[in-house]
Amino acid sequence: MQTIKQRDIARDEIAGAEALMAEGWPAAETRRIGEWICQLDAGVTRRANSVLPLGGTDADPETAIVQVEALYSTKGLPPVFKISPAACPKDLDARLAARGYREEGHALVLGRPIVGAETAPQVPVRLEDRLTPLWAEICHGTEPGRAVRDAIVGRIRRPHRFALAEADGEAAAAGLGVVLDDWLLITALVTRPALRRRGAARAVIAALAGFAAGSGARRLILQVERDNLPARSLYAGLGWAQLYSYAYRVRCAV
Numbered sequence: 001m002q003t004i005k006q007r008d009i010a011r012d013e014i015a016g017a018e019a020l021m022a023e024g025w026p027a028a029e030t031r032r033i034g035e036w037i038c039q040l041d042a043g044v045t046r047r048a049n050s051v052l053p054l055g056g057t058d059a060d061p062e063t064a065i066v067q068v069e070a071l072y073s074t075k076g077l078p079p080v081f082k083i084s085p086a087a088c089p090k091d092l093d094a095r096l097a098a099r100g101y102r103e104e105g106h107a108l109v110l111g112r113p114i115v116g117a118e119t120a121p122q123v124p125v126r127l128e129d130r131l132t133p134l135w136a137e138i139c140h141g142t143e144p145g146r147a148v149r150d151a152i153v154g155r156i157r158r159p160h161r162f163a164l165a166e167a168d169g170e171a172a173a174a175g176l177g178v179v180l181d182d183w184l185l186i187t188a189l190v191t192r193p194a195l196r197r198r199g200a201a202r203a204v205i206a207a208l209a210g211f212a213a214g215s216g217a218r219r220l221i222l223q224v225e226r227d228n229l230p231a232r233s234l235y236a237g238l239g240w241a242q243l244y245s246y247a248y249r250v251r252c253a254v
Helices: 011-023 061-074 092-098 133-140 146-154 200-213 229-237
Strands: 029-033 036-040 051-053 080-083 101-113 125-128 160-167 170-180 183-191 219-225 241-251
Touching: 011 036, 011 051, 011 170, 011 183, 011 219, 011 241, 029 061, 036 061, 061 092, 080 092, 092 101, 092 241, 125 200, 133 146, 133 160, 133 170, 133 183, 160 200, 170 200, 183 200, 200 219, 219 229
Parallel strands: 051 080, 183 219
Antiparallel strands: 029 036, 036 051, 080 241, 101 219, 101 241, 125 160, 160 170, 170 183
């Protein structure tokens, strides 16, 4: 597997990226406890059902955690915190671990300049400005959670495109690109297993990068699960660098 290079990035830039990426996968509701952003949806995806602790709170951290737990309980959701290098206070992860929160969902955030990525796709790619049934089938599957994910992308208000790439005349890969200021967030990138290694995922990235370049974006950003070695190898070969990593802390059932 090719190794992804690591790039130094400041804490305030990480906090800005975290807040922007939340707009690219918007929860049905957000509440604030101080500067903590509490995202509330219908479950299914941790990204739309977790706390972004990107600043201080009006109360001491332990009291704020209790407030989070009460808020999520009213929605029938487990309290979940997204812990990145921007998490505040710095000892929040240790505090949550001491309260019995388990760690899960390890992921890497990767980035690269758009220049050089917006080359012409090598296989046909169609860009749409709205969700289509075929795109949703590839990216969100047919499980019960599909409706929740479809609703999330339907709430996106930033400029975005749904990309669908073909290989050997079949729909092979799909992904979503959301322009967030000078970033393009690429998310929901999926290749059908039988059509992997045909260049479809690369074509989706190239097409979305081309769209974003025309919208003023200068950088690409995406999230990949730490254990997804094939995807990490793909991104390393395309010149992506690791910006930072994160994991979730989820309250264990009692």
